[in-house]
Amino acid sequence: MAGEVSIIGSVILGLFLAGYLGQQYLPPPKPHVIGLDLGTTFCSVGVFHPGSGEVEVIADEEGRTSIPSAVTFTDMAVLVGHEAVDVADKDPQNTIYDAKRFIGKIFAPGLLEQESRRYPFKVINNNGSAEFAITANGSFTVTPEFIGSRLLLKMKKMAERRLDALVRSAVISVPAEFDETQRNHTIRAANLAGLEILRVINEPTAAAMAYGLHKVDVFNVLVVDLGGGTLDVSLLNKQGGMFFTRAMAGNNKLGGQDFSQRLLQYATERVRQEYGVPPTLKADIHRLRQAVEAAKLNLTLQPSAAIRVPLHLLDNAAESSAPAKVLFQVTVTRQLFEELNEDLFQKILAPVETVLAEGHLGKAEVDEIVLVGGSTRIPRIRRLISEYFGKEPNTSVDPDLAVVMGVAIQAGIMGGSWPLQVSAIEIPNRHLRKTNFS
């Protein structure tokens, strides 16, 4: 009797072991749903690996995980991402960027014209909707969703190359403030790229997911997203495991470009002091701008950075004389950078206060603060936020990749590779309005 039991027992144990070992040695299923972050300035694509539970942000052939959201039309080809940026200077009229600012948006009379003035390409008003006029390979117009589709097609191809499989389905993120029309046009862009969209998720919710906040006990999450040109602050509330956007505020004219601009003004003034004339040649200003940008990035990690740029200065007094070649050098400290930008940095707090007021929440009631966007790497900005709340923000995830990582997790959930059988992670809030400071 005892012997029989033990024989049956070992058969069962054997079956279990075989199953377990089989699972160990069978290749894990490949992800088949991708996560897309179609950003205003950069795009990324990520996947959730069911086997390891890892989130992977997919790189291009050169190892880059962020692709500039730019598309250039030439007589020969349509260039996307870095390739577009590389030729943008030569053909600015046919290089379209910032298309996300126009997608699915109906502009009131006059507003589109006002908005388009700062772009080198031509924006056409088609009954309130934006279209871009292209003058390569003949003359034609393209829609913002067509630009989006070319970017998404590149993301799709990067994923297919990495996974060595065809990809048909995706989850995509959009700003929390996007209305139904903007969401529909974003879905259409993906459809044009041959992708079916299984879910649209808000960017702040995605960022919170990148930190695993959908799995832990938190109620109030504040997401600060400071990119190249815009600030978005969102207050999320978790109800029954689902995120709900309680309040939104922002500043659509505040970001990394403004901080660089202050440093560029400073450097230009230093050239004027040292040589009596400011740089005037386009190529010189371009090089100075690049050096300033590099210095700004270095100041995040180092207390000081050097700017060294050869310049060709024109002598005002002797107009006909050849430009003088000089090597302009200046060392900027982090403290100087902070002083030059302190008033801009302080502007970050206004929308933070607004979302707290609209959410009827004290700052002590915010459980987690999530920082998104490259400019939140700036030490002074992190300090400003941690001092305001009296606690450290969550910064362990790369702020440029937090959104795509969260979208990839949602893609894993939609692909059925998630241990929990949930599909929705957020409750839509159709009545929300965004307060804008600018």
Ligand SMILES: *[C@@H]1O[C@H](CO)[C@@H](O)[C@H](O)[C@H]1NC(C)=O
């Ligand atoms: C140029 O235009 C022709 C005709 O419209 C089209 O078939 C072709 O694909 C275009 N080429 C590029 C590179 O856009």
Ligand SMILES: *[C@@H]1O[C@H](CO)[C@@H](O)[C@H](O)[C@H]1NC(C)=O
């Ligand atoms: C232009 O837009 C208005 C309102 O959105 C609509 O009523 C009208 O039919 C549109 N006209 C055309 C030509 O599409």
Ligand SMILES: *[C@@H]1O[C@H](CO)[C@@H](O)[C@H](O)[C@H]1NC(C)=O
């Ligand atoms: C968006 O798309 C959905 C599904 O196709 C449709 O039911 C809805 O009417 C669309 N809304 C707008 C504002 O275009």
Ligand SMILES: *[C@@H]1O[C@H](CO)[C@@H](O)[C@H](O)[C@H]1NC(C)=O
């Ligand atoms: C930034 O840092 C890198 C590596 O530390 C260095 O090579 C580069 O010269 C620095 N640039 C500036 C502008 O300080």
Ligand SMILES: CC(=O)N[C@H]1CO[C@H](CO)[C@@H](O)[C@@H]1O
């Ligand atoms: C400061 C900090 O790191 N806070 C939190 C970041 O998010 C995790 C949850 O994933 C918390 O456990 C940390 O305390």
